[in-house]
Every structure is written in structure tokens, then in C-alpha cells.
Amino acid sequence: MPRDTFERQLGALKTTLLELGARTNQTIAEGLEALKTRDRAMAQALIARDTEINRIRYQIEEQSYELIATQQPLASDLREIIACLMIAIELERIADHAKNLAEIVLHMGNEPLLKPLIDIPRMADICQSMLTQSLDAFARRDALAARAVCLRDDELDNLYKQVFRELLTFVIEDARTVTRALNLLFAAHNLERIGDRVTNIGERVIYAVTGQLEELNVEPSPVAK
Amino acid sequence: MPRDTFERQLGALKTTLLELGARTNQTIAEGLEALKTRDRAMAQALIARDTEINRIRYQIEEQSYELIATQQPLASDLREIIACLMIAIELERIADHAKNLAEIVLHMGNEPLLKPLIDIPRMADICQSMLTQSLDAFARRDALAARAVCLRDDELDNLYKQVFRELLTFVIEDARTVTRALNLLFAAHNLERIGDRVTNIGERVIYAVTGQLEELNVEPSPVAK
Numbered sequence: 001m002p003r004d005t006f007e008r009q010l011g012a013l014k015t016t017l018l019e020l021g022a023r024t025n026q027t028i029a030e031g032l033e034a035l036k037t038r039d040r041a042m043a044q045a046l047i048a049r050d051t052e053i054n055r056i057r058y059q060i061e062e063q064s065y066e067l068i069a070t071q072q073p074l075a076s077d078l079r080e081i082i083a084c085l086m087i088a089i090e091l092e093r094i095a096d097h098a099k100n101l102a103e104i105v106l107h108m109g110n111e112p113l114l115k116p117l118i119d120i121p122r123m124a125d126i127c128q129s130m131l132t133q134s135l136d137a138f139a140r141r142d143a144l145a146a147r148a149v150c151l152r153d154d155e156l157d158n159l160y161k162q163v164f165r166e167l168l169t170f171v172i173e174d175a176r177t178v179t180r181a182l183n184l185l186f187a188a189h190n191l192e193r194i195g196d197r198v199t200n201i202g203e204r205v206i207y208a209v210t211g212q213l214e215e216l217n218v219e220p221s222p223v224a225k
Numbered sequence: 226m227p228r229d230t231f232e233r234q235l236g237a238l239k240t241t242l243l244e245l246g247a248r249t250n251q252t253i254a255e256g257l258e259a260l261k262t263r264d265r266a267m268a269q270a271l272i273a274r275d276t277e278i279n280r281i282r283y284q285i286e287e288q289s290y291e292l293i294a295t296q297q298p299l300a301s302d303l304r305e306i307i308a309c310l311m312i313a314i315e316l317e318r319i320a321d322h323a324k325n326l327a328e329i330v331l332h333m334g335n336e337p338l339l340k341p342l343i344d345i346p347r348m349a350d351i352c353q354s355m356l357t358q359s360l361d362a363f364a365r366r367d368a369l370a371a372r373a374v375c376l377r378d379d380e381l382d383n384l385y386k387q388v389f390r391e392l393l394t395f396v397i398e399d400a401r402t403v404t405r406a407l408n409l410l411f412a413a414h415n416l417e418r419i420g421d422r423v424t425n426i427g428e429r430v431i432y433a434v435t436g437q438l439e440e441l442n443v444e445p446s447p448v449a450k
Contacts, residue, residue: 058438065303072297078290085307168403175400178393213283 006071010080013063014139017084017091020056021135024091024098025128027053028194031101032124035187036117038110043102053095060088075211083208087138090197090204094131097190097197104187114170114180119163123191126156127198134201138208146205147214149198156195163188231296235305238288239364242309242316245281246360249316249323250353252278253419256326257349260412261342263335268327278320285313300436308433312363315422315429319356322415322422329412339395339405344388348416351380352423359426363433371430372439374423381420388413 027046034043064085067073073081130149137145167181207213252271259268289310292298298306355374362370392406432438 061438065300065307068293069299069303074294075290078293082290082307082310086311171396171403172400175397178396213286 006067006073006077009067009071010077013060013067013081013084016056016060016063017088018135018139020053020060020088020091021131023053023056024095025131027095027098028124028128028131028191031098032121034102034105036121038105038108038113040106043105046102047099047106050095050099053092057088057092061085076208079208079211083138083204086204087135087201090200094194094197097194100190101187104183108180108183111180114167114177114184117184119159119166120184120187120191123156123159123163123188123195126152126159127191127194130156130195130198131201134198134205137202138205141205141209143206143209146202146209150202153195153199156192160188160192231292231298231302234292234296235302238285238292238306238309241281241285241288242313243360243364245278245285245313245316246356248278248281249320250356252320252323253349253353253356253416256323257346259327259330261346263330263333263338265331268330271327272324272331275320275324278317282313282317286310301433304433304436308363308429311429312360312426315425319419319422322419325415326412329408333405333408336405339392339402339409342409344384344391345409345412345416348381348384348388348413348420351377351384352416352419355381355420355423356426359423359430362427363430366430366434368431368434371427371434375427378420378424381417385413385417 027049030042030046033039034046064081067081068078071077130152133152134146134149137143137149164185167185170177171181203214252274255267255271258264259271289306292306293303296302355377358377359371359374362368362374389410392410395402396406428439
């Protein structure tokens with residue numbers, strides 16, 4: 001098959017991936033919004049839409065195999081196709097974390113929030129911005145930009161630790177707040193995990209472009225120090 | 226290149242993968258042992274050995290690309306090679322979770338455990354057993370066995386919820402126990418995450434053998450119900 005057919009098929013694969021990325025990014029925004037407004041209907045709608053995201057991710061997997069099998073791509077093209085495959089898996093899992101925000105909303109029922117949301121919306125903003133940047137870096141084949149995204153994960157880790165410490169003071173002061181504190185902690189935890197997954201995407205972009213594997217995503221420290 | 230050369234190279238790739246699997250399994254055992262005995266030297270040794278695991282995982286990535294590029298494998302072979310690539314990533318992350326157990330040991334210093342370890346060693350046992358079974362299933366190309374492993378993840382999730390509820394009663398009774406409770410909770414959390422990653426391996430084995438993608442690993446519920 002001629003080179004331009006391959007380019008076209010690879011382009012189609014990347015377009016599908018970027019579409020999945022846009023949908024995934026939307027789930028983060030909606031998960032946060034449902035949490036802020038305690039909108040159960042919005043939370044349920046978000047959970048229901050997860051099936052569609054899973055479907056697109058499977059489609060990308062199939063498309064990638066098809067492309068490898070029919071086009072027999074060499075090194076750099078192969079890395080790019082495998083990157084699509086792996087980024088799709090990360091995106092699907094990011095959407096699962098956003099879905100978890102919706103699950104928290106359903107779980108909380110009508111009990112008031114322990115405190116106004118300040119750091120959690122900032123975390124969600126950073127997640128969305130990092131995700132957009134990582135996918136842009138992939139689209140433009142820009143390893144430097146991908147690396148910059150990975151380094152931003154520290155911002156999220158620091159905010160998570162701050163949320164953690166703040167919630168701890170509530171619990172130490174009054175142990176009866178523990179359940180409400182944990183709901184917010186789990187929300188922050190899911191956003192922190194999204195940051196890790198975006199970092200995985202960044203690493204994958206670097207590898208696709210340069211052929212160098214770097215481990216920039218260290219699993220977060222198990223204990224808040 | 227003739228078929229038997231390909232078979233030999235694929236066999237070598239799988240051998241490397243199974244070696245990585247054995248090392249990873251060992252890290253779970255050692256992480257638990259360090260936690261039980263509060264052995265800081267063992268914890269530090271475990272952390273130091275992580276570099277070697279990362280090295281093998283990169284080697285598998287390179288070997289997989291090489292095999293795809295030189296052998297141009299078709300559908301089922303391709304799925305098997307990609308499975309090696311993806312399982313290696315999961316193994317490396319499982320080892321990171323085991324390393325987190327060691328980090329907890331270092332973090333705890335000399336403070337006594339909040340309570341004797343009962344469910345956490347059971348969780349570690351289940352993790353090790355699931356990991357062994359998932360890699361056996363891959364080696365034997367046994368999709369049924371892989372599916373059975375995935376279903377065992379519920380055992381871990383239930384134990385994690387049990388640990389969570391138990392620790393919560395300590396904290397509600399005496400808020401000053403919160404830090405020690407969190408150390409144990411994070412240990413259990415890391416084991417629960419290992420179960421998720423083994424489930425990812427199981428799904429990957431099913432896909433390698435059958436060509437069917439199934440999502441058996443649902444991200445754990447964000448809230449302990």
C-alpha cells in the first residue's frame with residue numbers, strides 16, 4: 001500500500017484518538033461540575049456515557065492492529081501507532097476516574113459538603129489543562145512539550161497533599177467529620193490519579209517521537225508527608 | 226525469516242516477561258515481609274532493586290518492537306507481542322506498588338503498628354497468587370484461567386473495604402490514631418491496586434488469546450460503602 005494511504009489511515013487513527021481525548025476532557029469538567037452543584041442527574045448522565053468512551057477505545061485498539069498488520073510499519077511509525085493504542089487506554093481510565101467523581105456525588109446524598117471546594121476545582125483545572133497539552137504534544141509530535149506536561153504533575157501532587165493535610169485537621173478536631181472528609185479526599189485522590197495517567201501519556205509521546213523511554217511518572221508517595 | 230525463527234524470538238520475549246513476572250512477585254512478598262518485621266534494611270534493598278525491574282521492562286519494550294518490525298506478524302501473533310509489551314508495563318507498576326510498602330516502612334520509623342496485621346497479609350497472599358495465575362494463563366494461552374483470575378479481584382476489594390472499615394473505627398474512637406491508621410490503609414490500598422493491575426493483565430491475556438476485549442477491571446468504587 002502506498003505511503004499516502006498509510007498516512008491517511010494513521011491520520012484517521014489519530015483523529016479518533018483526539019476525539020476520545022476531547023470527550024475524556026469533558027468528563028473531568030462534568031465530574032467537577034456535578035460535585036460542585038451536587039447535581040445527581042448530571043452525575044448519572046456522566047456515568048451512563050462511559051459506555052461510549054469504552055466503545056471508542058476498543059475501536060482504536062482494533063484500528064491500530066489493523067494498521068500494523070496491513071501496513072507493516074517500521075520503527076517510528078510503529079511507535080506512533082502503539083502510542084495511540086496506549087494513550088487510548090490511559091484516556092479510558094482517566095474517564096473512569098472522572099466517573100468516580102460522579103459516584104461520589106451519588107454516594108454523598110444530601111449531606112452538606114464538609115467545606116467549600118477550593119483546591120479540588122484547581123486540581124480539576126490543572127488536570128484538564130495537562131490533558132489538553134499532552135494531546136497537543138502528541139498531535140504535533142513535540143517531545144519537549146510532552147516533557148513539560150509531565151513535570152506539571154508535581155502541582156497536582158502538592159495540591160493533593162494540601163487537601164489531605166487540611167482534611168486531616170478537620171478529622172483530628174472532630175472524628176465525626178471523617179466520612180465527609182473521606183468523600184472529598186477520594187475526589188482529590190481521583191484527580192491526582194488523573195495527573196499520573198496524563199504523565200503516562202506524556203511519556204508515551206516522548207517515546208513515540210524520540211524512541212527514548214523515560215520514567216517521569218513515579219507512583220505517588222504512599223504517605224502524605 | 227522462517228516461522229521457527231519467529232517462534233524462537235517470541236519464546237525469548239515471553240521468557241524475559243516471565244522472568245520479570247517472577248521478580249515482581251518477589252517484590253510483593255518482600256514488601257509485606259518488610260512491613261511485618263519493620264525491617265528498614267530490607268525496605269531499602271527493595272527500593273534499590275526497582276531500577277533493575279525498570280531496565281527489564283524497557284528491554285521487553287525494545288524486544289517487542291524489534292519483533293514486530295522484523296517479523297511483520299499477523300493478527301494473533303501481533304496480539305501476543307503487544308500483550309508482552311502491556312503486561313510488562315503492568316508488572317513494572319505492580320513492583321512500584323510493592324515498593325510503596327517499603328516506603329511506608331521507612332516512613333513509619335519506630336512507632337508501633339496500630340494493630341496486628343491480619344487482613345493485609347491475606348491481601349498480599351491473594352495478590353501473589355493472582356499474579357502467578359495470570360502469568361501461567363499467559364504462558365499457556367488459557368483465556369478461561371485468565372478470566373478466573375480477574376474475578377478474584379473481588380476478594381481483594383472486599384478485604385480492602387474490611388480493612389478500611391476497621392481502621393475507621395479506630396479513628397472515630399480516638400482521632401490521634403489517624404496517622405497510624407493511614408499508614409496501614411495506604412498499605413492495603415497499594416495491594417488493592419496490585420489486584421487491579423493483575424486484572425489488567427488477565428484482560429490482556431484474554432485479548433491475546435481470543436481477540437475479544439472485555440472490561441473486567443472496573444476502577445474500584447471511590448467510596449467504601
